[in-house]
Amino acid sequence: DQQVKQNSPSLSVQEGRISILNCDYTNSMFDYFLWYKKYPAEGPTFLISISSIKDKNEDGRFTVFLNKSAKHLSLHIVPSQPGDSAVYFCAASYSGAGGTSYGKLTFGQGTILTVHP
Amino acid sequence: DAEITQSPRHKITETGRQVTLACHQTWNHNNMFWYRQDLGHGLRLIHYSYGVQDTNKGEVSDGYSVSRSNTEDLPLTLESAASSQTSVYFCASSETRGGWETQYFGPGTRLLVL
Numbered sequence: 247d248q249q250v251k252q253n254s255p256s257l258s259v260q261e262g263r264i265s266i267l268n269c270d271y272t273n274s275m276f277d278y279f280l281w282y283k284k285y286p287a288e289g290p291t292f293l294i295s296i297s298s299i300k301d302k303n304e305d306g307r308f309t310v311f312l313n314k315s316a317k318h319l320s321l322h323i324v325p326s327q328p329g330d331s332a333v334y335f336c337a338a339s340y341s342g343a344g345g346t347s348y349g350k351l352t353f354g355q356g357t358i359l360t361v362h363p
Numbered sequence: 364d365a366e367i368t369q370s371p372r373h374k375i376t377e378t379g380r381q382v383t384l385a386c387h388q389t390w391n392h393n394n395m396f397w398y399r400q401d402l403g404h405g406l407r408l409i410h411y412s413y414g415v416q417d418t419n420k421g422e423v424s425d426g427y428s429v430s431r432s433n434t435e436d437l438p439l440t441l442e443s444a445a446s447s448q449t450s451v452y453f454c455a456s457s458e459t460r461g462g463w464e465t466q467y468f469g470p471g472t473r474l475l476v477l
Binding site: 250252277278280282287288289290291292295297335337339341349350351352353354355356 | 394396398403404405406407408411421453455457460463464465466467468469470471
């Protein structure tokens with residue numbers, strides 16, 4: 247049972263345009279969501295996160311939106327740059343009673359983003 | 364600078380051999396995790412530890428074991444390597460922040476089981 251899903255295996259955009267990566271989850275207990283970026287032959291790098299008490303978090307060119315009722319989050323990259331070409335993973339965690347879950351992450355399958363010059 | 368390292372970066376082994384992958388972090392994080400990455404599955408949790416002497420099974424723990432004798436290291440052992448364990452393995456660590464932790468990943472170990 248895939249609790250976190252990224253239904254688009256790949257996305258191609260032009261440099262300077264907006265990239266929108268989507269992620270859906272099924273477990274309503276998830277309360278913290280993260281996006282990671284991964285280049286070939288490297289480990290995932292943390293990009294941005296959002297807790298369930300917010301619906302938007304922004305960091306420079308990156309904005310994450312959370313729609314709890316739809317169990318959906320998205321990552322917007324504006325403007326997109328060729329260096330943004332990578333695999334993007336969304337991940338979700340559940341803090342547990344009193345924060346005892348210590349952030350075990352459940353990952354989506356990843357979306358390959360290609361930004362063309 | 365604090366970091367998380369993995370060794371070896373590449374490993375080729377034969378079916379039935381015991382293999383140990385090393386993970387070392389200098390963040391002084393309590394929490395450490397092992398994942399495997401396979402096409403179509405994203406990253407899946409193998410084992411994790413919340414501190415010294417603590418270990419827990421993750422989603423895909425069969426055939427793997429870990430031990431935590433100090434804060435810095437969480438080695439992953441494949442007891443008897445199988446071809447299905449050919450994968451890329453990532454170690455991660457996080458500090459304890461009441462459930463909203465961000466994990467930081469090592470560079471990965473690519474394992475091929477022949």
